[in-house]
Amino acid sequence: MPFLRPSLKDIADRITADLDSRMGGAAFRRSVKSKLATSLAGAVHGLYGYLDYLARQINPATATDQYLRLWCVVWNILPREAVIAKGQATFTGNPGAAVPTGTLLTRSDGEPFRVVTGVTLASGTAIADIEAVNAGxxxxxxxxxxxxxPSPIEGIQADATVNSGGITGGVEAENDDSLRDRLLLRIRKPARGGNGDDYVRWAREVPGVDRAWCYPNKMGLGTVSLTFTASDMNNPIPDADLVTAVTERIDAVRPVAMKERYVYAPVAHPQTITITNLKPDTPEVRSTIEAELKDLFYREAKPEDGNGQGVVPISLVREAISVASGETDHDLVSPVDDIRPAEGAMATYGGVTWQTA
Incomplete structure (x- = not known):
């Protein structure tokens, strides 16, 4: 039988009854006994709360914060750290002027960046490697x-332009949910010297990786195919750098007897959701629906393996819209059936088209 934590009122009533039995007389509302019972009840209730917290920490399936990380130490699971975004920017100015290493730059919202390696403007422009100051x-x-x-440099224009590749690669530190999921995978599916679960675990150790799928022998006997998603809800399809990082990790730990490995990003299959007759049709409700749909595809979509793994049921799309805060009614125009991407592709969020009468 599970232990039922008593409420604050139950504890106060018990203390009051105990005091009455020991001291005699009723505990009136403004009596000393009543105030004493209330004070003791508050302290005891806080202790119950702390014991409840500790009880969750003794099980890796419910542990949080530093206790979760202590469990990870036992199982040799390292939390993924935050990664700094990097890219390039073009500076303009007088020929011969120099931008020193460490020069600070700020985005319009105040996000800081710095020059990794200083450059000299040979012909009025120069491209410098830059990185974000803050990881994530x-x-x-x-x-x-x-x-x-923020601090002008003689001969250099105050503004630098981010190059075509953008500044990318910034990843948040791993949260408790992701870390706990990896820990439970390690406990429930122990290492087997290079089975499919091992490849999934190895891939998810790389910063920036969210989920992963392994297909043994897909490209022939003795081969391993691995695909995965990035931990970026706005763009879950991994870029080339992340694919390279995962490939290098797999090559560092895979069994030498493996014939060949194929590490690749799934092909994006964007889905535009069309909705009409939204009630109430307000910017706030539209925003919450868009957030729910984006979360749905990020959380539930999988690469199609040829056996229906990548199917996103239409019922989940309807549910995501219906659970959005403030929504009371709508008509889903498209999709009209379960979303079925081609083999190797994965359904992704492609935005919402709003139809009005």
Missing amino acids: QAGNTEAAVLLQM
């Missing part, structure tokens, strides 16, 4: 965005 996704910046130097 906040440093990811699209191409053509202007970065401004």
